[in-house]
Amino acid sequence: MTSRCEETVPLLSPLGDGELAPDDRAWVEEHLAGCESCSARLRFLSAQGAALREHVRARGATRSLDGLAGSVLARIRREKGARRPWDALAVFHADVVRPHRAGIGALALAACLALAFVWQDAGPGPSRQARLALNDAAGTSASIDDLEYDDGSDGAVLQLRGRNGLDGPATTVIWMSDRPSAAQ
Amino acid sequence: MTLSAPAAAAIVLAFAAPAFADPAQAKPAEVDAGAEPGEAATMPVGQRVRITVRTIAATRDEQPRGVDGKLAPIAQDLLAFASAFNYTSYLLIEEQTFDLDWKAPAQMELPGSRSLQVTPRQLGADGRIKVHLEVLGQHPEHARRLHTDYSVPRGRTILVGGYRLDPAKPEGGTLLIAITQAVEK
Numbered sequence: 001m002t003s004r005c006e007e008t009v010p011l012l013s014p015l016g017d018g019e020l021a022p023d024d025r026a027w028v029e030e031h032l033a034g035c036e037s038c039s040a041r042l043r044f045l046s047a048q049g050a051a052l053r054e055h056v057r058a059r060g061a062t063r064s065l066d067g068l069a070g071s072v073l074a075r076i077r078r079e080k081g082a083r084r085p086w087d088a089l090a091v092f093h094a095d096v097v098r099p100h101r102a103g104i105g106a107l108a109l110a111a112c113l114a115l116a117f118v119w120q121d122a123g124p125g126p127s128r129q130a131r132l133a134l135n136d137a138a139g140t141s142a143s144i145d146d147l148e149y150d151d152g153s154d155g156a157v158l159q160l161r162g163r164n165g166l167d168g169p170a171t172t173v174i175w176m177s178d179r180p181s182a183a184q
Numbered sequence: 185m186t187l188s189a190p191a192a193a194a195i196v197l198a199f200a201a202p203a204f205a206d207p208a209q210a211k212p213a214e215v216d217a218g219a220e221p222g223e224a225a226t227m228p229v230g231q232r233v234r235i236t237v238r239t240i241a242a243t244r245d246e247q248p249r250g251v252d253g254k255l256a257p258i259a260q261d262l263l264a265f266a267s268a269f270n271y272t273s274y275l276l277i278e279e280q281t282f283d284l285d286w287k288a289p290a291q292m293e294l295p296g297s298r299s300l301q302v303t304p305r306q307l308g309a310d311g312r313i314k315v316h317l318e319v320l321g322q323h324p325e326h327a328r329r330l331h332t333d334y335s336v337p338r339g340r341t342i343l344v345g346g347y348r349l350d351p352a353k354p355e356g357g358t359l360l361i362a363i364t365q366a367v368e369k
Contacts, residue, residue, distance in 0.1 A: 036354030040346075047268040142336035145314070149330045150321075160264040169340065171264035176319075176330055176346040 004031055005038055012042045016049065040177045047158055047175060140169035149176060233284045233304035233313065236364040237292050239277040241349055243357030248272030254279070258362050261341045269345075271358065283368070295359055296351045297323045302363060305333070312337055313365045319344065322351065339366050 008031050014020050015028050032039050141159060149155045155177075159170035240255065240262075251262050254276040262274050282290035282302070289303040299320045306314040312335040321327040329347075336342055341364040350356040 043269055046270075140337060140340075142334050142340060142342045144332060144334045146333040147330075148332070150327065155330075158268065160268050169337075171261040171341070171343060172334070172336075173265060173268075173343045173345060174330070174332060176344070 002035075005035060008032070008035070008038050009041065012038070012045055016042065016045055044156065044175065044177050047173075048156060142172035144172070144174070147174070231286075231307075232368045233286065234281060234366045234368050235284060235290060235302055235304065235315075236279065236281045236366075237290075237300065237302065238279045238362040238364075239292075239294055240360040240362060241273070241275045241277055241295075241357050242269070242271040242345065242360045243273045243275075243349070244271055245273045249275065252276045255362075258341050258364065261343060261362065265343055265345070265360070274360070294319070294361070295349055296347070298329070298347070300361065304365070307367065308335060311367075313367060315363070315365060317344070317363065319347070319361075336365050339364070341365075 008028055011020060011024060011028050015025060020028065032042065144157050147155065147157070156175045158173040158175060160173060161170050238255065238258065240252075249272070251259055251274045255262060255274060266274075277295060278292075280290075280292050284290055284304055286304055286306070289301050292300045292302075294300055301318045301320065303316040304313060305316050308314065314333065314335045317330075317332050317334070318328060319330040321329045330344070334342060341362050344361040344363070345358055347359045348354060348356060349359045
């Protein structure tokens with residue numbers, strides 16, 4: 001990884017989200033044109049985003065929000081005025097949480113992304129081993145029971161539906177992103 | 185962005201536990217394909233597994249060639265793949281079909297002096313096929329690059345991708361391996 005790669009990697013997610021300034025975007029795209037490693041990482045991030053969106057859509061499709069607002073307002077009215085021991089948390093929220101909402105939001109985002117790349121390598125060391133079952137509710141797709149890979153790769157498991165729609169079976173993809181050091 | 189495995193696992197447990205079934209609870213009752221008594225009712229003697237392995241060159245070409253007609257049996261899987269990866273051409277490199285006994289491995293050479301070994305392990309009571317898959321690195325070291333156990337409904341395909349088509353040519357496209365499992369009656 002070159003120093004320019006190190007500068008590029010943090011900009012890949014904003015690039016994918018269309019949040020880079022034109023100058024930064026041109027700088028990153030110039031680098032991507034000649035760097036397969038960063039290009040692969042960008043594709044990897046894009047796939048993770050697609051998997052996350054798919055997962056959220058699938059979860060949302062099974063939830064009914066009918067009457068949600070009414071039940072929330074009813075509960076607020078019911079509990080209004082009742083002093084509870086955990087009301088002290090409101091102070092904590094005002095003093096600590098609110099000023100750091102961006103960071104907490106980032107943590108929540110990281111949690112969501114973790115759905116898609118639980119196996120991403122954290123750096124040098126022994127082979128990574130993880131165990132996770134990505135079982136879809138209908139049981140119509142493959143599930144990964146065990147996965148181990150060498151240090152030269154980043155790994156992810158994606159459940160992609162594409163044009164099959166939410167009701168169709170997902171296509172399971174094990175994606176191993178080669179690093180430059182892995183190539184001979 | 186990088187997460188260590190323990191941190192990611194902790195986050196998944198904290199935020200996503202309801203999203204996925206507990207593997208221990210979701211694990212169906214299985215019949216070992218080896219020599220467990222009483223398995224004949226679930227797994228008739230002589231039943232074999234047919235596994236088709238297709239190696240595919242996924243590339244980004246100035247003139248997209250789309251999906252090779254020879255890949256029609258797995259076109260839906262490739263379309264799903266293409267929804268997340270911006271490759272424009274999918275060409276079949278090689279296709280091999282193996283007629284296997286349970287726990288009998290099949291081997292296949294991959295581009296770039298790599299190889300693959302696939303072994304049907306068990307048939308679950310729900311009809312899902314359990315498979316062990318290994319991808320071995322370049323000769324002569326044959327270092328194991330990946331090994332995994334997965335279960336899949338009959339007839340379904342799993343894709344393994346990301347390795348360079350030619351390890352020496354970063355711009356040469358990606359090797360995509362499609363493995364389709366079926367049980368012969």
